[in-house]
Amino acid sequence: MVKQLEGPILPFLRLDATVALPKFRQVQDQLRMAILKGHLRAGTRLPASRILAEELGLSRQTLVRVLDNLKAEGYLEARQGAGTFVSAALPRQPAKPLSRPTRHDVADRAPPRLSRIGDLSCRMSADIGQMEDRPFLPNRPALDRFPFAVWRKCWNAVTRGGKAVAMGYGDVAGELVLRQRIAEYLALHRRDPCDPDQIVITPGGHAAFTLSALALADPGDGIWFEDPGPVTTSNLFRTLGLRLCPADVDADGMDVEAAMARYPDAHLAFVMPSRHHPLGITLSLPRRLALLEWARASDAWIIEDDYDSEFRYDGAPLPSMRSIDSDDRVIYAGSFSKALYPGIRVGFLVLPPQLVGTFRTLSGLIHRSVPVETQLALAEFIGGGHFASHLRRMRGLYAERREAFMLAGRDALAGLARIDCSESGLNALAWLEGGRQDQASHRAVLDAGLQCYPLSDYTIATPQPAALILGYAGVPADRMRPLLFRLADAIARSQGRIGRSGG
Amino acid sequence: MVKQLEGPILPFLRLDATVALPKFRQVQDQLRMAILKGHLRAGTRLPASRILAEELGLSRQTLVRVLDNLKAEGYLEARQGAGTFVSAALPRQPAKPLSRPTRHDVADRAPPRLSRIGDLSCRMSADIGQMEDRPFLPNRPALDRFPFAVWRKCWNAVTRGGKAVAMGYGDVAGELVLRQRIAEYLALHRRDPCDPDQIVITPGGHAAFTLSALALADPGDGIWFEDPGPVTTSNLFRTLGLRLCPADVDADGMDVEAAMARYPDAHLAFVMPSRHHPLGITLSLPRRLALLEWARASDAWIIEDDYDSEFRYDGAPLPSMRSIDSDDRVIYAGSFSKALYPGIRVGFLVLPPQLVGTFRTLSGLIHRSVPVETQLALAEFIGGGHFASHLRRMRGLYAERREAFMLAGRDALAGLARIDCSESGLNALAWLEGGRQDQASHRAVLDAGLQCYPLSDYTIATPQPAALILGYAGVPADRMRPLLFRLADAIARSQGRIGRSGG
Structure with a gap:
């Protein structure tokens, strides 16, 4: 019943002199793969180790190390006096197609079997916090302070x-x-x-x-x-x-x-x-x-x-x-x-x-x-x-930045948006004049190198009037005016109005 | 329809000169509570601030601050020319029994309404890692190294x-x-x-x-x-x-x-x-x-x-x-x-x-x-x-400790338990001779100032032979022998045998 490997073993392996991996590791990995792929079947006897070493271009000692490792992993087994065999306990037939799918052919497959939660999360976004850190990024504290x-x-x-x-x-x-x-x-x-x-x-x-x-x-x-x-x-x-x-x-x-x-x-x-x-x-x-x-x-x-x-x-x-x-x-x-x-x-x-x-x-x-x-x-x-004491300092700092934001914002955004700074928090709202264009304005603001969130991104069911959410806490007071005029310019462009300049 | 508070306001408050909280905070907190509890009803007019300040023993200025805070919180409202009132928008009747339950009468209540997961977790334990750090604590790496x-x-x-x-x-x-x-x-x-x-x-x-x-x-x-x-x-x-x-x-x-x-x-x-x-x-x-x-x-x-x-x-x-x-x-x-x-x-x-x-x-x-x-x-x-390099060092150290554990363990536990050190990990098993007593032995080991887990704690469905799980990786090799003899002594006692000494 013992099956002797016919011919040389090398055809099953693809050793590559140009890769950094040492040759013995290549031999070991590829012998394992040849067994997993069914090229070397369960129960097959390997050639004598002297012959095998010669064929693979390894020293006898190195080959023994390779075979020992594969024995420890369960791929090979020694039989007293009879040599080294592919473990008889392994399946006779490889279970499945031989090549490992590449990491990029996912799209071709049937969708994976997920739970209800897994299915739902495929349709969700967890993208908050992935936004680039640019002026007016909402919820951004004054990290430098x-x-x-x-x-x-x-x-x-x-x-x-x-x-x-x-x-x-x-x-x-x-x-x-x-x-x-x-x-x-x-x-x-x-x-x-x-x-x-x-x-x-x-x-x-x-x-x-x-x-x-x-x-x-x-x-x-x-x-x-x-x-x-x-x-x-x-x-x-x-x-x-x-x-x-x-x-x-x-x-x-x-x-x-x-x-x-x-x-x-x-x-x-x-x-x-x-x-x-x-x-x-x-x-x-x-x-x-x-x-x-x-x-x-x-x-x-x-x-x-x-x-x-x-x-x-x-x-x-x-x-x-x-x-x-x-x-x-x-x-x-x-x-x-x-x-x-x-x-x-x-x-x-x-x-x-x-x-x-x-x-x-x-x-x-x-x-x-x-x-x-x-x-x-x-x-x-x-x-x-x-x-x-950090909170106390930040309250003072943010109050100052809020004040600067409101003052400059009223000038810069007049006719474009109504500034709404509540009495707390790190953010303000700019309610856009004339309709529901916050997505377009949002894109224009990003194009201008600034940040904001459109209020419509926060809609659960009931549409809201158009507004942009702007974070003022991370912006130094003395930069507020020029940045707000840049913002106003972007909003004006997005609404098809002529850009305005100032500050 | 305006209801004037009859008589003084103080009966509703319990100011305490012995507590550290400033008097104005006590007045503020207790006025709020008196409103929440329905002692001061929605729409009730408070006495004139001069009289109230006098009654409460606060300066007029401090009283105004208290009233302003409670207005900001929505408990009080000012009506032009008519004085200060308990907000008319509050519910007429307090919603529920007046005293806040103490934190310790939980046992008297109906069990809280939980989800299925909440219900299940009530019956579970997450106690791993809560164990005292004593010799032979399983899964404990050599933290000092x-x-x-x-x-x-x-x-x-x-x-x-x-x-x-x-x-x-x-x-x-x-x-x-x-x-x-x-x-x-x-x-x-x-x-x-x-x-x-x-x-x-x-x-x-x-x-x-x-x-x-x-x-x-x-x-x-x-x-x-x-x-x-x-x-x-x-x-x-x-x-x-x-x-x-x-x-x-x-x-x-x-x-x-x-x-x-x-x-x-x-x-x-x-x-x-x-x-x-x-x-x-x-x-x-x-x-x-x-x-x-x-x-x-x-x-x-x-x-x-x-x-x-x-x-x-x-x-x-x-x-x-x-x-x-x-x-x-x-x-x-x-x-x-x-x-x-x-x-x-x-x-x-x-x-x-x-x-x-x-x-x-x-x-x-x-x-x-x-x-x-x-x-x-x-x-x-x-x-x-x-x-x-840390892993390399630890592999050497743990191999040494494992060796010391096996050698001393065989001596110390002979006749009591069979030591089983697998070729990997941080833990060993001590299979107890003579039956399923690992819980008793576990308690005895704890009483001896050592640690271990009984294998029966790991049982999902099928009962296992009695064994203790012992962590050797955290124990210096030179302490292994005396500690293992102490362990053996505890196990012997738990099995009703005479304690042994040695090491």
Whole structure:
């Protein structure tokens, strides 16, 4: 039954003297491939090693090493006194076409078999944050003013000596010391004390939303979502199979009464009460109370995205919804993306006590937390007072930039757009005169070397008047006027008007 | 219709001179609470500010500040010429019982309304990594030998000046430079070239599994899972609603033929071919080929957890399954938890090309990536050759520790347990003589100030013979003997035998 290889073995191999890979590695890799492809069949006896070495141009010693490696991998086997064989245990026939498909013939194939979530995500975009960093990029903090030297000092202080505590798996909910510092910060600056055990640290804000959605809603369950609103967040909920229930936004924020009438059976409400993005509206107190009452009465949950609450220019930030939530219905979500910088990728949740156990476990299972050293450095940064003083400085800086933006914007954009700087956040709106052209204006702005988002990109269901979202926090005050005139010029061109110059 | 507050306002407030909070903050917080609780009803007129200031013991100026803040928050409103009122827009009746529940009466309530995933996770444990760091803790690398000074140098090099590139949101799939370094490492050391675009960086290994499960399997879909196997991983899949299909493990690894017979319709196979945890077995080549053929024929996916492939003590690591996957069925998962240290929380996937788009988007939506500076530091660490040389050093060190463990273990545990050090990884098994007592022995080992995991904790469905999983990689060779005798003593006690001493 033993099949002796007829003729030389070399025809099955393609050794190449011009590649960098050593010859023995080429021989080893190609012998393996010849077996996998069925050129050398299971049970086939190889020629004697002396002959084989000669044929392949290897020393006998090197050949033995190659054969030993392939034996260890299970491709070859030695039979006492009889020589070396292709393992008899391998399939007789190669399973399938022989050539490995190239990485570029994907388009020719049938679409891969995915889950419902996989299918949905194919149709979504997660492109936020991929935008080029140019003037007026929305949601961009003043990165050059971040005290990176202090941040590095904190990181170096907590990693000195590589303490084992920073190297282990750490707490599934995040390091206690960071949770303590966050709780202290919230108590002092958001007037909202909580127990550090109610906090779960997540790898960024989106991970916090994912955790909440998975724990609280099944596919098909409804979630109220402000329309317009951040589409990557609505895409996340839609991808997880939730039924998106767009809720209109007026001057008082989310229209809670209308949402109650249209979607009374929703399980979740996602809301940005401190500062709606992108409209910049604060949810009014009666609406907050109505929302809390709806959640209580219908056994629903509120995810409070405390968006941009740190940056308010006309007095103290408004209290969070969580702080007036007497029925433990609010899951409070925060992140350090804008207060520090987006690349830090740290978010957190403050949970009602009855959800703490579930969220801790689920977070530990699905993603654990962020690098322990980043957590400890952040705890040091907050504990040393650097976080609070950075925020204080940025509030001053952004107020100044906002003022400069408004003043110059009114001049530059007169007749083209109405500037709308809410009293908080990092962004403004420019409501375009004369119709729904924000996509064209957006393209023109990009062509002019600037950045913005068209409001229509934030539309969930109800079309909005045309507007551009502009970030002013990253632009120095003294550059505001010329850049805004460049912006105005681009908008004018996009609307078929004559470009204007000035500044 | 205007309702004038009758009598003084103070009865509704409980000012406390002994607390640190300034009096004006107490007044402000308590006025807000009195309104929320319905003690001060919507539409009620407050006394004149002069009288109120006097009554509350505040200066007129401070009182005006309090009232202004509460107006900004929407609790109060001024009516021209008529004074200050509790906002008429607030609900007439307080929504619900007045006192905020304490954080500790959770147990008295009905269980919270959760999703199916939330419900499931309540019954799961994510406790891995919470174990105290004591000798023989499984999966523990030699943290004291990690070149932390070099790691800090890399981190400091990439963060110098806080370059904006490290501070932005970054690529949803992880920084290109890190994906390039990982691809180079895999090509060189795992003989498995891939395009950096096939790589997605995740916040740790579990996040990589979560991403794969969500993208590829719906609730109810089957997943082959080696039995015994890591229970936190099986808990993750069960929590996401997958149907766990326990596959027996024999000396050749996962019994693929039996799994095909029992669960032919599964969508996924999760497998640790390089080194099964905790049994230390390598999946044989015929089994690998059979598994690949099953996936091809049944349009299923294989998640290859390339567990501990870095640490093999008898020659080069075996090639990955991905490297012989000619039908693009394998999702390859790696992490740096054991090669570097667990606290780093960086994992990654290498994807078949037809899945890249889906995984990129889904990863961007559900958790994005890890801190950009950690990614850049890791790229620098790999690119500078520190990763490869650290692994080389650790392979030598662990081989030495493994040898010391085997030698001393045979003496110390003779008659109590059979030591089983596979040829790779960081852990050994001690198969206990005489029955299924690993839980009792485990407790005794903890009582002796040591660590281990009982094999029964890894049981998915089929009970295993009693064994303890012991980590030797974190224990210096010269401490091995006395610690193993202490271990033996604990095991002997737990089995009702006389303690032994020695070493």
